[in-house]
Amino acid sequence: MGNYRLDRIIKFDAIFFDRDGTINEDLFGYINSLEEFKYFSFSLEALKNFSSLTDNFxxxxxxxxxxxxxVKLENLELINQKIFSDFKKMKLPLKKIYYANSYKEGFDEMRKPGIGMFNIAKSEFDINLENSLMIGDTYSDMLAGKRVGMKTIFLRTGFGERYLAQVKAENIADLICDNLLTASLEVILK
Ligand SMILES: [Mg+2]
Structure with a gap:
């Protein structure tokens, strides 16, 4: 793992988490109800660990x-409310959930690997992206992160195994971990 260690990072301006396959299971490629939204068993513990590294999720x-x-908008909003409520109970510093609602692709688009959502967060919350971290389970998550100068952690959960070779070949992950919990331990125990 030597080449992938995140050296000399003490505190991040923000940590950006992908949702499906990163903090919750992604069995079908989309989630359209509260019943289908299931955190990985370790996610809240992992998020608590990450919260020691930033004030902005x-x-x-x-x-x-x-x-x-x-996916119906009202169902997405119910899921978002649940996430906010769960994060609040755990005192996790979730500032906002951004979602890209279209298939439009391009460097500046909202849809990852476009950088639109990151630029909005940057301007809405005065975030220094170059001192921020992106965590996700797809090639697009890593590419978007690198496009705005973030550190990146790639997870083998969700669609991780499918994208692992490509992410390694293009060297766009600073760290590759089995899941969100091992990633959090890897980073906080430094
Ligand atoms: Mg994902």
Missing amino acids: FIVTNQSGLETGV
């Missing part, structure tokens, strides 16, 4: 199912 999630109709 964001969730950045591609939800193109809103455009195709497989």
Whole structure:
């Protein structure tokens, strides 16, 4: 793992988490109800660990199912309310959940690997992206992170195994971990 260690990081301006496959299970590629939204068993413990490294959590999630109709906006909002409520109970510093609701692709688009959601967070909350961290389970998460100069952690949960080779080949992950909990321990125990 030597090459992937995040050296000399003490505190991040913000940590950006992908949602599906990163903090919750992603069995079908989209989630359209509270019943389908299930945290990984270790997620809240892992998030608590990460909260020692920043005062700003964001969730950045591609939800193109809103455009195709497989995800309904009211259901997404219910899930967002649940996440905010759970994070609040755990005293986790979640500032905002950003979602990309279309399939539009391009460098500046909202949809990852576009950087739109990150730029909005940067301006809304005065975040220094170059001192921030992106955590996700897809190639797009890592590429978006690198495009704005963030540190990146790639997880093998969710769609991680599918993208692992590509992420390694392009060297766009600073750290590769089995899951969110091992990632949190790897970073906080330094
Ligand atoms: Mg994901």
